[in-house]
Amino acid sequence: MGDKLVVVGQGYVGLPLAMRAVEAGFDVVGLDVDAWRVKRLNAGESYIEDVGDDVLAEARGSGRYLATTDYARAAGFDVCVITVPTPLREGVPDLRHITEAGRSIAPFVRPGATVVLESTTYPGTTEEHLRGVLEEGSELRTPEDFSLGYSPERIDPGNPRWRLENTPKIVSGIDPASLRKVRDFYERIVEHAVPVSSPRVAELCKLLENTFRHVNVALVNELSIFAEQLGIDVWEAIDAASTKPFGYMRFTPGPGVGGHCLPIDPSYLSWKVKRSLGHNFRFVELANDINDHMPDYVVHRLSLALNRQGKPVLRSKILALGLAYKKNTGDIRESPAIEVVKALIKLGAEVKAADPHVDAHPLPGGLTLVEATAWEMAQADVVVVLTDHERFDYEMVQRAAAYVFDTRNRCKGPNVERL
Structure with a gap:
């Protein structure tokens, strides 16, 4: 060699x-x-x-x-x-x-x-x-x-x-x-x-790994929607299920999936199955549909939360915590957090965002990047946790913010609503 x-x-x-x-x-x-x-x-x-x-x-x-x-x-x-x-x-x-x-x-x-x-x-x-x-x-x-x-x-x-x-x-x-x-x-x-x-086995191995994650994330995302409607705390149920030492792997809901892998790779497998065998890969197509619509669902929940406070989305002050697609990185490729922010701006909200890992990235028009300070929390009608970076002080967030919508289960308290 x-x-x-x-x-x-x-x-x-x-x-x-x-x-x-x-x-x-x-x-x-x-x-x-x-x-x-x-x-x-x-x-x-x-x-x-x-x-x-x-x-x-x-x-x-x-x-x-x-x-x-x-x-x-x-x-x-x-x-x-x-x-x-x-x-x-x-x-x-x-x-x-x-x-x-x-x-x-x-x-x-x-x-x-x-x-x-x-x-x-x-x-x-x-x-x-x-x-x-x-x-x-x-x-x-x-x-x-x-x-x-x-x-x-x-x-x-x-x-x-x-x-x-x-x-x-x-x-x-x-x-x-x-x-x-x-x-x-x-x-x-x-x-x-x-x-x-063979290379074909190795290629399928990679798609299997990412499709496994994609499908299971879609499962808990849809479950979180129905649990909220049933009045059940999905996070408590997930914590309880996670105590099982066999036959279960923990996945948690969120505002969608992002990055280069999960939104794309399973579709490579679906395309290959359709092209070569003439069949639809129904698990992948269903998972795509669920995960693709999670940013819309987050915006819907935020709209309902503001309505309960007697405020329209229009001109509401919203602070988004985290723009990256996963915690502790600055990667905003295919980020569901960005999709949530874009939708809120389109509805007329005044949106600011804090992300300690994002600096020189091109950001959506109308978005202001700020530090995650107690003052910024207090100025917002809603603080929405989209990416749960470890560098955020979540105790300060729930203490300083009037209302928190948390898609990552990092905050607790009477002023906190979780996905």
Whole structure:
């Protein structure tokens, strides 16, 4: 196994992988088409929560990490890992970024090299799509000339316990020799690699993991709606059910699902089933419908709460706590909190938001970013907890605010209404 690694994509998956590989002794080229990202990285400024500026500085100081937009710097690589986004376009998987990455790296694939796809995608992408792109551009064949495999990313941004190196890594190859090379590479990066028989199994594994979460989040989201109508405290029921030591896993409701994974990945599986088998994946479609409408339900509940106070949404002062899609990160991609804020602004509310992890992100028009101070709490007609960052002082929130609508079960008291 050689020591030159190319990581295509320097986002929340690719950058931590590049940093870990430098620690493991690889010479790493971090490729990204975004010149702004490359400029920040080469200036020693990280934009990823899980990669501190000190980690980036150490990697750059070692002389074994280079961020660049120039694919020519990939020449002579031993391993290339592709970590580009895989969005949906009008409900259809968009493999454009994988295709572009494959075409760009293909001229630098040489005999004996290994290419691994980490982007979440539908079963068959590695063997049926990326393989052809690489073979056409390199004029080589796999597995005869180079190795090809798939290893799904398992990054959980903001999770201090489960990091890249101690999270078990699924690995696969298109033949036994490819699997060995892919496994050998990741065993230098992570503590435990888990081999499976084919890239299709590994691709399905990733979609299974995220579909499992998506469906169970939808279950408790819908349950929270009906529990409120039945006059039952769903949070108390969840706490009680969570004492069962077998046959149950805790999931909690919220204002919706966000990020790149849960709103998108299960739809890749649904699309593949429909296209290949002609069947609807009813669990996924139902979960999509429930989770997609949770921001609307939160706005509905807020409207009812204001009405009980004799106030319309129009010109009401609302302070939103948390804009990111999950706690302890600043990632607002596909954030349900942002959808709630947009809807309230559209209804004429005067909305402010506090999020200690969000600074330079483009925010919806009409939204003001403020600090989560007691004064700001007291000025609001409603304080709505949308993302439960640990840096918020929830005792202060419930003490200073006249009324709190809490979608995350962090506040208690007579002035608090929970989702």
